[in-house]
Amino acid sequence: MERSAEPELMDEPQQVAAYAAADFSLAHEQLLFHLRTLWQGPAPTCSIDLGTGTGDIAMRLARAYPGCHVTAVDAGAVMLRQAAQLIALAGLAERISLVQRHLPDITGLPHVPLLVSNSLLHHLPDPMILWRVLPRLACPGALAVIMDLRRPRCMEELEQLVLRHAAADPPILQNDFRASLHAAYTCDEVAAQLREAALPLTVDAIGDRHWIASGRLQRGG
Ligand SMILES: C[S@@+](CC[C@H](N)C(=O)[O-])C[C@H]1O[C@@H](n2cnc3c(N)ncnc32)[C@H](O)[C@@H]1O
Numbered sequence: 001m002e003r004s005a006e007p008e009l010m011d012e013p014q015q016v017a018a019y020a021a022a023d024f025s026l027a028h029e030q031l032l033f034h035l036r037t038l039w040q041g042p043a044p045t046c047s048i049d050l051g052t053g054t055g056d057i058a059m060r061l062a063r064a065y066p067g068c069h070v071t072a073v074d075a076g077a078v079m080l081r082q083a084a085q086l087i088a089l090a091g092l093a094e095r096i097s098l099v100q101r102h103l104p105d106i107t108g109l110p111h112v113p114l115l116v117s118n119s120l121l122h123h124l125p126d127p128m129i130l131w132r133v134l135p136r137l138a139c140p141g142a143l144a145v146i147m148d149l150r151r152p153r154c155m156e157e158l159e160q161l162v163l164r165h166a167a168a169d170p171p172i173l174q175n176d177f178r179a180s181l182h183a184a185y186t187c188d189e190v191a192a193q194l195r196e197a198a199l200p201l202t203v204d205a206i207g208d209r210h211w212i213a214s215g216r217l218q219r220g221g
Contacts, residue, residue, distance in 0.1 A: 011076035053122025055083035131197035149184035
């Protein structure tokens, strides 16, 4: 199936509210599981979540590693306001800094030993934006765990995924899911992007609709 891009930012109030009300726990815990498997040694003390949206993964990260400060980055002002409310409600405001940056602008962001991102890549006008930013934010040897949807082979497969995972969701979320699956990259495309960026990450399909790219970044920025 041909890829078709979707708008870069998700910052319409209705869309943000629907996203905040959705339950992404299964998918997001997959990322955390993968991260826990790969992280070795003392727990990380700081990390960055790129394209944090409503901050759900940043909060899961902060809970998984109680000594870890998370810098949660997003370009959307409405999205960040929603994230701030949810993070305050969860009592995690002192552990998570919300920062508005439109990548590739990374002005003032720290170098960290752990970088995560979920469902950002397929929103970017150029996927190399994410792959080029990662090493610039990494301490030498930093672990990167990047997850996103993978594009189905055909419309029939896409509609089956919408039925399986979003049948009970409001139409606005169903349409977002459909558009995201259409805009997502395949594992082969991600592998080619990683080669182009000369990043030592490996990409694997997980479950019926995601890929995870992970590995150690060799250079700082
Ligand atoms: C589909 S949401 C994913 C949110 C979150 N990571 C999650 O998994 O729930 C993608 C997010 O990326 C943000 N985004 C898109 N392009 C961006 C850019 N160039 N810089 C920073 N954030 C961006 C959007 O505003 C949106 O909040």
